[in-house]
Amino acid sequence: MRSHSKNIQTQAVHAGDRKKLADYTPVTTPIFAASTYFYEKAEDLEAVFNNERPGHSYSRYGNPTTSAFEEQVATLEGADFAVATSSGMAAAHLALLAGVSDRRRKIVAASVLYGQTMSMLMKVFEPLGVETRFADVSDLEGFEAAVAEEKPGVVLVETISNPLLRVAEIDRLAEIAHRHGALLLVDATFTTPVMMRPLELGADLVIHSSTKYMGGHGDVLSGVVAGRAELQPTITYLSKTLGATLGAFEAFLTMRGVKTLPLRFERQCANALGLAEALATNADVERVYFPGRPDHPDAAIARRLFPEGMYGAVVSFDLEGGRERALAFLDALRMAAPATSVGDLHTMALYPAMSSHRDLSPKHRQRLGIGDGMLRLSVGVEALEDIVADVEQAVAVSAHKAAAPLAGD
Numbered sequence: 001m002r003s004h005s006k007n008i009q010t011q012a013v014h015a016g017d018r019k020k021l022a023d024y025t026p027v028t029t030p031i032f033a034a035s036t037y038f039y040e041k042a043e044d045l046e047a048v049f050n051n052e053r054p055g056h057s058y059s060r061y062g063n064p065t066t067s068a069f070e071e072q073v074a075t076l077e078g079a080d081f082a083v084a085t086s087s088g089m090a091a092a093h094l095a096l097l098a099g100v101s102d103r104r105r106k107i108v109a110a111s112v113l114y115g116q117t118m119s120m121l122m123k124v125f126e127p128l129g130v131e132t133r134f135a136d137v138s139d140l141e142g143f144e145a146a147v148a149e150e151k152p153g154v155v156l157v158e159t160i161s162n163p164l165l166r167v168a169e170i171d172r173l174a175e176i177a178h179r180h181g182a183l184l185l186v187d188a189t190f191t192t193p194v195m196m197r198p199l200e201l202g203a204d205l206v207i208h209s210s211t212k213y214m215g216g217h218g219d220v221l222s223g224v225v226a227g228r229a230e231l232q233p234t235i236t237y238l239s240k241t242l243g244a245t246l247g248a249f250e251a252f253l254t255m256r257g258v259k260t261l262p263l264r265f266e267r268q269c270a271n272a273l274g275l276a277e278a279l280a281t282n283a284d285v286e287r288v289y290f291p292g293r294p295d296h297p298d299a300a301i302a303r304r305l306f307p308e309g310m311y312g313a314v315v316s317f318d319l320e321g322g323r324e325r326a327l328a329f330l331d332a333l334r335m336a337a338p339a340t341s342v343g344d345l346h347t348m349a350l351y352p353a354m355s356s357h358r359d360l361s362p363k364h365r366q367r368l369g370i371g372d373g374m375l376r377l378s379v380g381v382e383a384l385e386d387i388v389a390d391v392e393q394a395v396a397v398s399a400h401k402a403a404a405p406l407a408g409d
């Protein structure tokens with residue numbers, strides 16, 4: 001399509017633009033910012049709308065940059081398809097809706113989930129008539145009894161829970177869900193496909209907050225749902241109808257992050273193991289939570305399900321002294337960022353009672369085992385000795401501060 005107008009108004013709008021892509025291949029997928037696409041013949045556009053030929057028509061329906069990211073994730077997950085979303089929460093929303101849309105409008109979910117996911121189940125789905133029963137995934141018998149009783153459309157679990165880092169037996173949970181006619185939806189944000197591919201263990205849908213390890217650089221918010229072919233039409237329909245689509249720029253950034261995911265994540269997991277070992281021998285640390293340590297209740301499950309030496313890159317620990325001590329620890333960090341996320345290149349520390357689990361009452365947190373002195377570290381790719389040094393000096397400073405009032409007595 002070429003305009004030969006002599007009018008500057010028309011030239012400004014059309015000159016240089018809308019060229020057909022040439023015979024070169026850019027080494028990375030460009031950011032296709034265009035919201036709409038057209039073809040030589042209008043009937044080709046119609047064929048795209050009808051899914052009779054590949055192509056793009058309107059970016060909420062699909063975009064070349066976003067599609068490239070989706071293909072990348074589907075390949076890594078061993079999935080038949082993937083649909084990118086504007087955040088991890090949008091991915092959870094889409095997958096849960098897809099799960100209950102043609103099935104029983106009931107959900108059975110792990111009793112410890114990311115706080116906002118629990119909030120979505122209780123404050124968005126429940127008022128709409130989709131009830132959730134929470135059950136402990138670490139008690140498979142009890143969990144199956146809950147599934148048998150509720151007969152839900154969907155069972156929702158996380159591969160590693162936050163911040164206690166309990167490991168879900170995805171293969172057994174898939175059997176339980178399927179025995180009672182439910183889909184298994186797995187939030188695999190904390191494990192990534194480098195450590196576990198839930199679809200291969202029987203899950204039906206897997207979701208990620210790709211804001212975290214996949215993006216990996218703390219500069220993008222995105223999410224993704226991947227799964228088996230039967231669920232593709234529903235997920236695709238819901239995505240384009242609800243519109244929580246991922247933008248092309250964000251898809252580009254996340255795709256770039258995923259290219260180094262295996263390198264980063266292997267290093268982060270190794271650093272986490274090293275840090276957990278150091279903290280376990282630190283007299284000022286009350287308790288360490290890490291599935292790679294023999295004292296973790298799910299150590300055997302972690303060894304069974306995860307590749308050797310990989311137990312995730314999050315380490316939680318308790319400091320005696322509650323909230324005051326935990327805040328003193330955060331303030332004393334010199335390298336690690338006291339920031340609310342996981343999965344970035346840099347080490348981060350978070351106080352669950354103040355951030356990820358602030359919506360839960362202190363009693364509810366206590367019941368789940370999340371104490372007032374608990375901290376969670378997302379371990380980065382820095383040199384292990386620097387991470388250990390920073391965390392240990394902050395533990396020491398916080399211990400000193402906690403002891404200070406006594407010294408003045």
Ligand SMILES: Cc1ncc(COP(=O)(O)O)c(C=O)c1O
Binds near residue numbers: 087090
């Ligand atoms: C396990 C898990 N799932 C989902 C989410 C939500 O992701 P997002 O912040 O990208 O919406 C988070 C965010 O912290 C998370 O940790």
